[in-house]
Amino acid sequence: MKITRVETFAVPPRWLFCRVETDDGLVGWGEPVIEGRAETVRTAVHELAEQFLIGAEALRIEDHWQLMTKGSFYRGGPVLSSAVAGLDQALWDLAGKAYGAPAHQLLGGPVRERVRAYCWVGGDEPAQVSEQITAQREAGFTAVKMNAAGRTGRLPDGAELRALTARAEAAREALGPAGDFAVDFHGRFSVAGALKAVRALEPYGPLFVEEPVLPEYTHLLGRVASATGTPVATGERLYSRTEVLPALQAGVAVLQPDLSHAGGLSECRRIAALAETWDVVVAPHCPLGPLALAACLQLAFCTPNFLIQEQSIGIHYHGGAELLDYVVDREVFRFHEGHLLRPTGPGLGVEVDERAVRAADGRARPWHNPVWRQPDGSFAEW
Template identity: 30%
Template sequence: MRITAAETLVSSPGRNFVTLRVTTDDGLTGLGDATLNGRELAVESYLREHLVPLLIGRDAHAIEDTWQYLYRGAYWRRGPVTMAAIAAVDTALWDIKAKAAGMPLYQLLGGASRTGALAYGHASGRDLPELFDSIRAHLDAGYRALRVQSGIPGLDTVYGVASSPAAPGDRYDYEPARRTGDAHPRPTVEVWDTRAYLRHMPRVFEAVRNEFGPELPLLHDGHHRMTPVQAARLGRDLEPYDLFWLEDATPGEDQSALRLIREHTVTPLAIGEVFNSVHDYTTLLHERLIDYVRSAVTHAGGVTGMRRLLDHAAVYGIRSGLHGPTDISPVGMAAALHLDLAVHNFGIQEYMRHSTETMEVFRTSYTFTKGALHPGDGPGLGVEYDDEAAAAFPYTPAYLPVNRLADGSVHDW
């Protein structure tokens, strides 16, 4: 079965997505997600100009060989653009292989290890009453685990907090990539104060626990904004509230920084949504400095790359917590769900509901029932791309915000 065509599809149904569609001489098609939020066209160009010409005529079944050919053959390895492009090719080929076998992808990955993947939603509020309303709305919508983000007194905008309250499924999950309509927009600027954040968040979790009890799994994202010492302090201060995890407490480039955090808190740690290779995790896994890996199938080399990473993590008792915001397309989400169902060391799956417009373009078979996701039992990934619907949503330039401290210096966003 040979590849006869590969197309890069760019659309913006509520936000920008880059999709690769591969077609074989048997008439089968496979989809891969190549979305890199705020840098979408860099990956689209990499695919269209550099990888697509290499795919034509290749054996669609030779997934591992194709992965190595694109990874090792380019000489310039890793990096978010390269790995997102490889991920799109890899995921599309797995979609084709599963369709050719007449099976859902998870069956080719060893079959189901569980009946569904526990998912967590994103509850947020500018103050405690608004946060409590958001938590209740998510619980009513069926979620059984929640990430909690709160406004900080004195700060106008805070990462992870929706600009206005809304119900789950009604665009409640904020989209940080701002689309101004300008041909060449610039990132918006947000102001940050770490000390105010460190003072406020323990009070937030104390209030949430007092209101909703000890059983509800609660997660929190620090979004790389703390030094190791600050992160250690927050982890220790949050210990009485029994978090499921503290995510991205400090920038992950220096893996040794997690040693200091680990020495001072027993709050579980998750990191890795900006990582794109198993090599980014080596120290973290070998020294058991984290409890959950947070990469996305879309950014970490596809199904093949993510399976390799999760198998490596399993040796050290470290579980999955795959990245699943709305800048991962439904194709990337479906691929994650097939892995979630198959791997033994599954932990939890992030789940932000896509907009109605997005779901018009991407026709999916995955379901959310009683707090758990399932990819469906149809052949392949279970996602189809609607070209006619996509044509109504052309690419729109957008940037993630830039973060600055009160003195004007650039901080981690």
């Protein structure tokens, strides 16, 4: 079974899909994308496909991964790792279809029958947290995530800390003692600022605090992790086992690899195994589309140290399309009391509506994250 064609589709709201076809008619799908750099990743996908995949045996997944990640002198980084990730997802999708089994079955079989998921509330500039959490609770969810703050200084002042704790108090009140909320810092604070904010949140018992420092300061992450009993999470901007290792050494409690950024199902499976040796749980990052989420679920169902799954249905970044618009059977992504059930279909377990994808290709308007500035005109982290 040889690979004969690789296609890509840029679709609303901000996603990139890839389609890998073989000479016997099987097709695998993946989602290689960096938010805001879809066209750059698209070029990388086709470069890798022409160099390493076209004409090759489709089921040599690990060999393809090795060549795509190491076959060029200059390697790594978010663009190349994301291109590899989507192609790797598509190869696992192909393998599952060839063997008539879900990818998680090929990776050792299921260790659970459902996975807990959480929703986003609050947006970039958190507001109406209580109302949004109440709506999610009524929909059956028991966990949410919100941003710690909007545009803020690296060292939050008293007013910013009071606003943060007011939102945390509102979240705890809306969720009750049994619900969970996570707080995403987005690297917007300095280490000292993160320490102030994390300590202020402690009375409200967040599930975890995410990315309290920027990934380039992972060597300082231990200062935050060792100063609080609140679990510290990071990983969405780390793209390999070697990049997550310093975070594990720093004492993080939750690792968040992104299956569309960190080398796909192959590498994230290894990242999860590495995390297990540090007694760390994984909560895959996934504010993306249906194929990214489907790949996350395949990992979740065969990973003992899995915690909870991010998903993007209804997230504030989307406009013009939704995750379910590109799948045939929406039942795969139907929630049951805040959980997703184990997919039994072959490969990634989701059937792509190819007609809808082809019709949508090219209709996505370029998406870029906001660029924020401080009141004095200097750059502010988004």
